[in-house]
Amino acid sequence: MLIKIVNPNTSKGMTRSIHAAALAMAAPGTSVDAVSPAMGPASIESHYDEALSVPGVLAEVAAGEQSGVDGYVIACFGDPGLDAARELAAGPVVGIAEAAMRTAAYLGRRFTVVTTLDRTRGRAWDLAERYGVQRFCAGVHACDIPVLELEEDPDALEKVTQACRDAVVRDDADAVVLGCAGMADLCADLSAAIGVPVVDGVRAATLQVQSLVAMGLRTGARGEFATPPSKPYTGLLRGFSL
Amino acid sequence: MLIKIVNPNTSKGMTRSIHAAALAMAAPGTSVDAVSPAMGPASIESHYDEALSVPGVLAEVAAGEQSGVDGYVIACFGDPGLDAARELAAGPVVGIAEAAMRTAAYLGRRFTVVTTLDRTRGRAWDLAERYGVQRFCAGVHACDIPVLELEEDPDALEKVTQACRDAVVRDDADAVVLGCAGMADLCADLSAAIGVPVVDGVRAATLQVQSLVAMGLRTGARGEFATPPSKPYTGLLRGFSL
Amino acid sequence: MLIKIVNPNTSKGMTRSIHAAALAMAAPGTSVDAVSPAMGPASIESHYDEALSVPGVLAEVAAGEQSGVDGYVIACFGDPGLDAARELAAGPVVGIAEAAMRTAAYLGRRFTVVTTLDRTRGRAWDLAERYGVQRFCAGVHACDIPVLELEEDPDALEKVTQACRDAVVRDDADAVVLGCAGMADLCADLSAAIGVPVVDGVRAATLQVQSLVAMGLRTGARGEFATPPSKPYTGLLRGFSL
Amino acid sequence: MLIKIVNPNTSKGMTRSIHAAALAMAAPGTSVDAVSPAMGPASIESHYDEALSVPGVLAEVAAGEQSGVDGYVIACFGDPGLDAARELAAGPVVGIAEAAMRTAAYLGRRFTVVTTLDRTRGRAWDLAERYGVQRFCAGVHACDIPVLELEEDPDALEKVTQACRDAVVRDDADAVVLGCAGMADLCADLSAAIGVPVVDGVRAATLQVQSLVAMGLRTGARGEFATPPSKPYTGLLRGFSL
Amino acid sequence: MLIKIVNPNTSKGMTRSIHAAALAMAAPGTSVDAVSPAMGPASIESHYDEALSVPGVLAEVAAGEQSGVDGYVIACFGDPGLDAARELAAGPVVGIAEAAMRTAAYLGRRFTVVTTLDRTRGRAWDLAERYGVQRFCAGVHACDIPVLELEEDPDALEKVTQACRDAVVRDDADAVVLGCAGMADLCADLSAAIGVPVVDGVRAATLQVQSLVAMGLRTGARGEFATPPSKPYTGLLRGFSL
Amino acid sequence: MLIKIVNPNTSKGMTRSIHAAALAMAAPGTSVDAVSPAMGPASIESHYDEALSVPGVLAEVAAGEQSGVDGYVIACFGDPGLDAARELAAGPVVGIAEAAMRTAAYLGRRFTVVTTLDRTRGRAWDLAERYGVQRFCAGVHACDIPVLELEEDPDALEKVTQACRDAVVRDDADAVVLGCAGMADLCADLSAAIGVPVVDGVRAATLQVQSLVAMGLRTGARGEFATPPSKPYTGLLRGFSL
Known part of the structure; x- marks a missing residue:
């Protein structure tokens, strides 16, 4: 295959x-x-x-x-x-948005999405509606790191970790969805750090x-x-x- | 302007x-x-x-x-x-889909859309949802004329008229929305023929x-x-x- | 006409x-x-x-x-x-509610409504649902000025301006809808003051x-x-x- | 009381x-x-x-x-x-619409409404939405008898009975809601005739x-x-x- | 009967x-x-x-x-x-959830639910959706008292009263729904204390x-x-x- | 694993x-x-x-x-x-309902469900709503074979095949979801027979x-x-x- x-x-x-x-x-x-x-x-x-x-x-x-x-x-x-x-x-x-959000829907009542720039949040909501997961999506939050800086900013992991932690509490979420393919390599660290399932769309x-x-x-x-x-x-x- | x-x-x-x-x-x-x-x-x-x-x-x-x-x-x-x-x-x-469907929503409880090919109906529904007019949109129907034949098929007006008439009855519609910019020049004739408001998005x-x-x-x-x-x-x- | x-x-x-x-x-x-x-x-x-x-x-x-x-x-x-x-x-x-809210829906993802008395907010939500713009309406807020005082209260413009400013931030709105015909003459001043499109239903x-x-x-x-x-x-x- | x-x-x-x-x-x-x-x-x-x-x-x-x-x-x-x-x-x-439709919602998954004139069906749907019973309301059907003829038309019971019977089958309904206060005195006869619970709003x-x-x-x-x-x-x- | x-x-x-x-x-x-x-x-x-x-x-x-x-x-x-x-x-x-929530829907635009443990809130939302009252349900709140302690905790009435008061304000609610059969005997006292209709499902x-x-x-x-x-x-x- | x-x-x-x-x-x-x-x-x-x-x-x-x-x-x-x-x-x-319906949502705009007895259709709709796939689920149809006869009725495959074929046409569906674990062994034959993707929840x-x-x-x-x-x-x- x-x-x-x-x-x-x-x-x-x-x-x-x-x-x-x-x-x-x-x-x-x-x-x-x-x-x-x-x-x-x-x-x-x-x-x-x-x-x-x-x-x-x-x-x-x-x-x-x-x-x-x-x-x-x-x-x-x-x-x-x-x-x-x-x-x-x-x-x-x-x-990957489709797969990540539908996968997260297997993990509880509610997930929260952590993405890069604030201006991309609207698109995530559009997709959540289209894929039927709006009812599971409790929030979409930006960590305010541009996409290409995810790999270069030495504080990226720390910033994204904090954004995930905040999002879980604010949305009372069972799981986190990573809202950017550029976060794929952070997935395991994030999950370990926040103690909540973290879904990487890739x-x-x-x-x-x-x-x-x-x-x-x-x-x-x-x-x-x-x-x-x-x-x-x-x-x-x-x-x-x- | x-x-x-x-x-x-x-x-x-x-x-x-x-x-x-x-x-x-x-x-x-x-x-x-x-x-x-x-x-x-x-x-x-x-x-x-x-x-x-x-x-x-x-x-x-x-x-x-x-x-x-x-x-x-x-x-x-x-x-x-x-x-x-x-x-x-x-x-x-x-x-034009946005404007046509929102305009038709001023004309009664329900409109029906008549478009060209069957395969484009899904996109019309997606847009109806996105624009908040799904509740006014009673149906989307194809007249099965490819876009560029609208101008060349000598029977186009007759076929579209019949599709509009059928759609109005099937959907109990107050108005018709034309689902293709290529139908703009048919609008007045259609409205006269079927006796129902016809909305052209252009x-x-x-x-x-x-x-x-x-x-x-x-x-x-x-x-x-x-x-x-x-x-x-x-x-x-x-x-x-x- | x-x-x-x-x-x-x-x-x-x-x-x-x-x-x-x-x-x-x-x-x-x-x-x-x-x-x-x-x-x-x-x-x-x-x-x-x-x-x-x-x-x-x-x-x-x-x-x-x-x-x-x-x-x-x-x-x-x-x-x-x-x-x-x-x-x-x-x-x-x-x-005017119908036209204002549908017009604002052309201006972005979300609008916020600023109206007069708190008790009228429910009706605005009912209409938003009925007109299919609930998905665009992020909030309905009262400025707590009775309708007829809009013209007599010397601080009306200032109070409404502040209410609009607050509403835009709270709802992360792309536009403001004025929730009372009595606010029609404030529209240009409000838009200039808050730097966001303001829609007057009249x-x-x-x-x-x-x-x-x-x-x-x-x-x-x-x-x-x-x-x-x-x-x-x-x-x-x-x-x-x- | x-x-x-x-x-x-x-x-x-x-x-x-x-x-x-x-x-x-x-x-x-x-x-x-x-x-x-x-x-x-x-x-x-x-x-x-x-x-x-x-x-x-x-x-x-x-x-x-x-x-x-x-x-x-x-x-x-x-x-x-x-x-x-x-x-x-x-x-x-x-x-009575509110009470009838909410009552019928206790009787199964779906009810059907039988009302008088076709033109009043839209209002029934508006109320079904507002009361939260749209999900239980499978259809609204007219028997085409003007309100005041319900009491004078000797065939009214027969016509309404037939409309109820048809509505139950078409909508696969568990119950019928009578869509007019003028039908209150037909309720028992209708229920006996069609063998399905019939709800009178009065x-x-x-x-x-x-x-x-x-x-x-x-x-x-x-x-x-x-x-x-x-x-x-x-x-x-x-x-x-x- | x-x-x-x-x-x-x-x-x-x-x-x-x-x-x-x-x-x-x-x-x-x-x-x-x-x-x-x-x-x-x-x-x-x-x-x-x-x-x-x-x-x-x-x-x-x-x-x-x-x-x-x-x-x-x-x-x-x-x-x-x-x-x-x-x-x-x-x-x-x-x-009793069905009856309490539908009853509360007769009392205004919005009710709020006060229940026992936080983990039961999800089930209340599921039922609200299923019964068509999601649009009336502005919130579901826990008072964090286990079910069987409702009868034994000497501060139960006070804690539930406070939870109701908070919920009414937070949700701008017209009425309160008690989210546990074990609260049935508190109903009259709660209503007297908070001055808002309180609905007991039993x-x-x-x-x-x-x-x-x-x-x-x-x-x-x-x-x-x-x-x-x-x-x-x-x-x-x-x-x-x- | x-x-x-x-x-x-x-x-x-x-x-x-x-x-x-x-x-x-x-x-x-x-x-x-x-x-x-x-x-x-x-x-x-x-x-x-x-x-x-x-x-x-x-x-x-x-x-x-x-x-x-x-x-x-x-x-x-x-x-x-x-x-x-x-x-x-x-x-x-x-x-398996959850997985089958979410899987089918990857395959196009609409799927249709074919299940056993008519009385189980309501439960399938409840689940479709809960899982967020109601928008993809165009219909739920019964083939009227009791669950345990799926394995014994020599005509089961033929009956289910016909039910799938009818459902695809009636619902204009892109895919079929099998609505019973007892149909798992029919999946390949059904797909071959009707030329449309067939999803088995197991x-x-x-x-x-x-x-x-x-x-x-x-x-x-x-x-x-x-x-x-x-x-x-x-x-x-x-x-x-x-």
């Missing part, structure tokens, strides 16, 4: 740590690739960034279809391009894709998610014609 | 008829531009098309900001790129933007919709760096 | 300032009338007041139908008599009615909102027989 | 049959009055009728407060004036008020439902000044 | 005070029995306790069916076994069952709530075979 | 086929046990059966805690005892537990799901004292 993890931003360092988190979860017999797209933003911190990360994500899914990928993870907490990727891929596609989504493939399940293709109708694309995006 | 209508697909014919519909609504003193983007799909009939129409839409909004545009209409019933455009523009941005959104500008209202910029953080974009999309 | 603004209370001073706000929005070619009813409460500050303002509102709509009115605004934030007025009028009828509703009439749209009359069945009325209200 | 039933329409015949239904439920020691107001519509079949029935209802509640009434029933399925009456009365006030509301008074419970008066602020009323309604 | 109150825990003292509260509400001609089951937990303070109280409740209902009981109250605020009891009983079955449910029986209403038995299919039960529970 | 599957009914045949389905999914290194409880109903086809299956389920979980089980599956589509089991177990507990829950254990995640134990307070149990259930 071959799972391809697409990190929608172009930061190679983050792709490496995402890859490591996913690999640690893969069963024997599962191969895991992780890539950054050839185009798009260095990090995703606005609706603008998120929208413009989608072409790169879709190009990677299209490439994956040529090389026998069995399932995909979209490894940004905004799950950019998820619906479109599901139209394109023969196998399942799972976003791990959760990788296992979810692996489980779907193991069950022979893929996106239903009777209607909305059938292959898109072919048509001309022009300009910079002419390469996306189907 | 200058309003810019962005037709997210690259079909010039549709842009022309959208322009005509918008112009007919503009107050004296309001100028209306209408454009197709320089990149993207010929029509929007899938999540894939919609996602890939967004860079073109955002490029047109960015260009508009350089040339003194007061407000924008996104003229595709999927409202592609709406959140990102709101971050980018100083003035208000309105999608007209509704143009008037809505004009009203917002008249009141001095624009997207709130305190948080989520502030200008996006600047950062490098690479590859095909490097021109989108802010 | 003739738009009639009905101020449901009998305070002429408030009717004058409502009229001024509406006139400032009217397009060339649109005439705007504003009236107080011949019966009813001096101000509307309870369910009791609101219910008893309705006969006066309906009498004004009935009179408007005799004199060629194209559309109506009900200018009290409780939108009294809206459903009944829609049955009576040939053209569209819009309430302006929003006037523009909305004008837009609906421009598009040829009116309340659907197939069922619930058809002209009421005629029947005898007795006692004080015998003049209301249709 | 004195319970006052207010039939919001002016039809004395309906008031008599409402009185009979209520009396049959009263415990020893409970007196039951039933009245029609001195003003208003002969029957309630539109939003217009309903709005204009409210002054008469409120006049009866005000009179009741002078004569020692312990609790009130508003005996029209639109529950007109309920919020305002709660502000006015020292004791509890219950609407009986349910009378018992509910009796129970609330027995427990010493009344509308909370800390805020929204405190006595309305006093102020001048003018014109026809000047008698309503508090 | 014979009403049987089943206290799902095995504490006889609590059963006695529940009996007293119910008896005080019964109309002339209504007999009221109250029992503790022969098996199960001494008090109910977890999902575990609640689940394991159900066999005892069902055994009491089965016994009641043999002895002519007309209706049942399940007197624990978790309403354990309610659906199953409805399948078993010919007459109506009402839970009283509310007893009156509700009495009303349902008076109207001839019982659980609908067409489908989900028909008598369960008979089949073998084994082991400790073999006596439950139908 | 040791996963224990608890089939809440006492039918050994069903336990064997459940075991087979679970084993087929287990990763190398994962052991899977499957048991029927020592007490309870032969099959679960009513609220009564479901409630009375819970003591047996909890006894098996308590036994599992003594023998080093890492996680549990409750293998009946009503997920009996799930909350209580979560309090009892140190590791994660997953119900497989989905087994993989979900395995994934949770792999990530080191368990039920949050800060509050509601902490170990239940210890207390005496009496009668038949005295063995359940903690």
